[in-house]
Amino acid sequence: MNDKTLIQRLRKTYDSQVEDLIRDIKAYDPDVDEEQIRLAYRVALEAHARQRRQSGEPYFEHCLQVARILVELHMDAPTIIAALLHDTVEDTYITLKYIEEHFGERIAWLVDGVTKIGGLRFQSKEMRQAETFRKMLLSMVDDIRVIIIKFADRLHNMRTLDSVPDAKKERIAIETRDVYAPLAHRLGIARIKTELEDLSLKYLDPKVYKDIRKKVKATKKERENYIQRVKEPIEKELKAHNIEARIVGRPKSFFSIYNKMKVRNKPFEEIYDLFAIRIIVKRIEECYYVLGIVHSLYMPVSDRFKDYIATPKINGYQSLHTTIVGPDGKMVEIQIRTEEMHYMAEDGIAAHWRYKHGILERTRFDEHLNWIKDLLERQISSSDPGDFLEDLKIDLFQDEVFVFSPRGDLFKLPRGATAVDFAYAVHTSVGNHCIAAKINGKIVPLKTELKSGQQVEIITSQNQKPNQDWLSFVKTSKARHCIRKVLREEQMAQTLKMGEEILNRFLKKHRLTEDSEIVKQALPKIGFQNLENLKVAIGRGEFMIENLERKLFPEQPPPPKKESFFVKFLKRARGDSGIKVHGMDDMLINFARCCQPVPGDRIIGYLTRGRGITIHRTDCKNMVELYKEKERIIDVEWDTEGDQKFQVQLSIVGEDRKNLLKDITTVIAKLDINIFNASFHVEEMYARGILDIEVKNLQHLTKIINAIRKINGVFSVERVEDISSSIETEPF
Structure with missing residues (x-):
């Protein structure tokens, strides 16, 4: 079949559908340029004419359905045109220059923004994925419509994932669950986020998905009857107070139910909060008035009230949330919001684009994109794609706590954030030098998790700097990035x-x-x-x-390859099973001052000149230097006697208070530990000290560190690693 005949057949199928699309656009945008949309349709149809999806349907079907999703979001004409053309540059002979000449620079820019990176070679799939996301986010900061088109593209791909090979299906579903759905949530587009999550569950755990869907369908009638029992008294009271409102029952998504089952470790039958009731009113003041009415009718659960109107979520979401004890003693979540808030909750950032006299206007919601700008700026100094993807996911998977600085400034942080996360939120320099924190006036360790409503003050010292342990408890991508840097x-x-x-x-x-x-x-x-x-x-x-x-010195002959006395000695010393460490024979075995190994640490031996073998931890900071002369490295293992002790130095930082040193030494004495040196001094508002102690092994040392950390006023306890200690590197 020639191209002309093929295109004619396709147009018989799609001409009427595109006219329906234009009619739907005109319903919310009467001044739309219909001819531009028809031109985009013809260009895309002809470019994709000979292409088929894996399902066997014409490829243009995908372009049309992506445009249809965007029309449902009431997006403007340039967005719809870019959606129709979004795969032409990547998959056909159409160029960006052609699109710019026929549709303008902005539409060409939108198409380029959603086009995967091509023409470049990457070291790994992870690096390609990271760079594609980075490009997409960079484009999104300039024009949010890029990500909205990408959401529509991914949503239709997920709706039609059945025909894709299983391996690719799983990869796409994981990427959707881990990146696209959380990003839609972060931008407040609930309707897309919910469907993406449900579809990812469908392909990642089809058995669970089908089971939940079947049970939700089976309980639909019972659920609707219960919602009606809750609604009737509320509707009656609202009418008595002359408040116009819509009350709707909202079932929880399959993905949300699945998470509740997993987190609570309960079957479907024991999950009772499968729905929420929304009360949608006209004005903000009516939200609080309706809240009072609801609480007068039903007993509220005191710790389940959230005012997201006064303090919106990071994605701009606003609503009052309260949980009440409904009929039959069941807990029911009630959400109260205005029509505008409801529209924002469903469509999020997409709701902030309006077409007015041919000019696209941005609104105050742009401030919610600052986190993306910060993420991209931080990544300029990092070439690791793994770091970028990790930071992106951290920023996406966030529930929030709200805390205050001593000056009353409000900080929004992810749930589980610590004092270190707060310090970096204040300023990078504060984070890099933080040593402790005050929460509501009480000094606490840096790893303390924050709770909403707390006042947080950071104590700093110029002598303090980040350490590797901080990465084990910080939650924000900014803190992780700055610490790694x-x-x-x-x-x-x-x-x-x-x-x-x-x-x-x-x-x-x-x-x-x-x-x-x-x-x-x-x-x-x-x-x-x-x-x-x-x-x-x-x-x-x-x-x-x-x-x-x-x-x-190329003229110098290479050294002879004869076996030296040194090599012969090593062969004899190593034997068949390696050297065992039998106690502390100072004539042969020494323990490195730089890393102070104890039994339980992974170790290596280093043959020194005239001082026998020095034992180092395998994570010693001097390992880079040691391995310059690999022939000196000896495999060793622990073989200690039961009563043997090893010296370790601890660095302790705590509150400058009376009896702190006494409390520390008392705890150590109770654990039957010998202290052979202690040195403490005061720096500004805190005390810093060094303890030299003897321990049996790593388990013993860990027990001591944990016991000291529990002492009131102790901020941190760490093993000292004196990397300045010299190591023997002279020729043998």
Whole structure:
């Protein structure tokens, strides 16, 4: 069949459907440019004419259904046109230049915003996925219609996922559940979020989905009768008070019911809050008046009231939520809102686009996009796609708590956020130097979770800096990003220092300096632009100093490959099963001061010059340096006697109060621990100290640390890692 005949057949199917689409648009936008929509239809139909979806239907069916979803959201004509054309650049001969020439720069920009990144090679699927999301979010910040088109595209793809291969089906459903549905929720588009969640459940756990759907359908009549019993007294009272209102029962989504079953570990039959009742009024003041009426009719559950009108959710959602004890003693959630709030709750950010005299107007809702801008700005300094996707998901999966600064400023944070998250929300510098917090005037540790209504004050010190442990309890992506950034910078500084020491020893050995001409000339030959890059590569172990030696002195013969006394010794020492650590024989075995290993830690041995074997933890910060001479690394294992003790140094920070040191030493004494050194001093509002103690093993040490952390006024307890301690690296 030739193209002309094929297109004629397709037009017989779709001409009338597109006219119906235009009629529906005109119902809310009478001035729509009908011819532009018809042109977009013809261009898309012809471009996709020979393409079929995996279901066998014409590919254009997808473009039309995406446009239909956007019409249901009352989106403007440019959005509908971009939806019809959204796959033409990615999948057909149509170019962005063609779209710009025929439909204008803005529509071409919208189409480009929803087009996947092409023409570039990526190291992994994760990196491609991260860059595609990054591009989409960048476009979305400039024009929110990009993500609304993408939502419609994903929604229709999920509705027609049956024909997709199982492996791809699962991948798409997981991505929908983990990214698109939470993003729709964050932007307040409830109707799309709910359907995406239900469809992802349908394909990820079809058995559970079918079971819930069957049971919800079976209990529909019973549920409707109960809702009517709750509604009737409320309707009667509203009428008596001359309040016009709509009262509707809303069933919970399948995905929501599934989560309730999973979290509560209960079967469907024991989940009673399967629906909510909405009361929709005209004015805000009527919301609170109706709340009083509802509470006069039914007993409210005191801790289940939420005022999202006075304090809207992050996505702009507003409503009053209350839970009452209804007929038969069942708890029922009541939501009270205005018509405008209801529209916003259903359509979210899509509701803020209006077409007026040919000009697209943005509204105050743009401020809710600031989190996306912050996320993208933070990622400029990070090339790790895993970090980007992790931070994106953290920002999306958020329920909220509301806390206040001492000045009365309101901060919205995700549920489970800690004092460290609050510190970073105040300012990056405050987070980087926070040492403790005051909640409602009481000093608490940094890992303390915050609750709504609390006043939070952060105590800082210039000597404090983030540590790896913070990543185990912070909840916000900003805190995680800032902590990782500081840790990476510290690691880079250590790596640079190690590389510099190794290079300087080499240069000194050959009576050269960094400014020597021969060194400068060798840099480009070994692939480095400057000395700093070389030092970093050496510090990381990516470049061996021997390679530089061969480049500078090619005339020197390579060293003989005969087996040295050192290698022979290692072979004898290692034996068949490796060296065991039998106690503390100072003539042969030493424990590194830099990481202070104790039984239970994973360890390696390092053969030193004249001081036997030094034992290091495998996570010691000096490992990069140690592995420069791999032939000195020896496999070792613990083999300790029952009464043997090992020295460990602890760093303790706490409130500057009377008897703090006494309380700490009392706890340690009760655990039968020997303290052989203690040093404490006061810094500003807190006390900082070092304790040298003896422990049996890692389990013993963990028990001590946990006991000290429970002492009132103690902020933090950590093992000291003295990375400045020297390690033996001279030739054997």
